[in-house]
Amino acid sequence: MDNFLELLKxxxxxxxxTGEPVDKDTVCNIMKAALMSPSGHRINPWEFILVEDKEMLxxxxxxxxHGSALLEGAAMAVVVIADTKKTDVWIEDCSIATIIMQLAxxxxxxxxxWVQIRCxxxxxxxxxxxxxxxTLGIPADYAVLSVVALxxxxxxxxxxxxxxxxxEKIHIGRFGGE
Numbered sequence: 590m591d592n593f594l595e596l597l598k599x600x601x602x603x604x605x606x607t608g609e610p611v612d613k614d615t616v617c618n619i620m621k622a623a624l625m626s627p628s629g630h631r632i633n634p635w636e637f638i639l640v641e642d643k644e645m646l647x648x649x650x651x652x653x654x655h656g657s658a659l660l661e662g663a664a665m666a667v668v669v670i671a672d673t674k675k676t677d678v679w680i681e682d683c684s685i686a687t688i689i690m691q692l693a694x695x696x697x698x699x700x701x702x703w704v705q706i707r708c709x710x711x712x713x714x715x716x717x718x719x720x721x722x723x724t725l726g727i728p729a730d731y732a733v734l735s736v737v738a739l740x741x742x743x744x745x746x747x748x749x750x751x752x753x754x755x756x757e758k759i760h761i762g763r764f765g766g767e
Contacts, residue, residue: 603700606740622693628682638668664740700742
């Protein structure tokens with residue numbers, strides 16, 4: 590348990606990367622973790638598009654008005670999509686896969702950052718999901734939840750400060766309980 594808590598404590602969003610590529614074995618292990626992610630009734634509605642092409646990363650960096658520019662400097666991006674015909678809990682399933690991917694990246698010493706796509710817009714007022722769908726040729730019946738930037742960290746970030754733990758958000762027995 591201590592190792593897992595250390596992993597959580599040290600996993601911080603990385604927005605600046607060295608530009609060095611992530612080796613194929615590491616990428617394979619990160620994607621194995623994503624594919625093992627739990628999903629409702631083991632339906633696995635998620636699918637993943639790996640993008641390493643620098644021009645495509647630059648294009649994806651314009652998918653949101655704020656918060657996606659970091660994709661241009663990433664070694665790669667993983668676009669998390671879902672077949673929405675399979676289940677009504679695709680958002681939850683894809684969210685779990687996204688964070689599992691980020692934890693696997695951290696365990697491998699790779700930085701990551703979740704770029705929210707669903708319900709966001711780019712600088713031209715285009716729905717981010719439509720922008721990414723058109724850019725990558727994603728069918729209309731697939732939803733785009735997020736893009737995960739991956740790369741070697743250009744700087745280390747401070748671990749989570751346990752002094753800022755919000756214990757008041759834990760309720761015992763009922764809301765407002767001990």
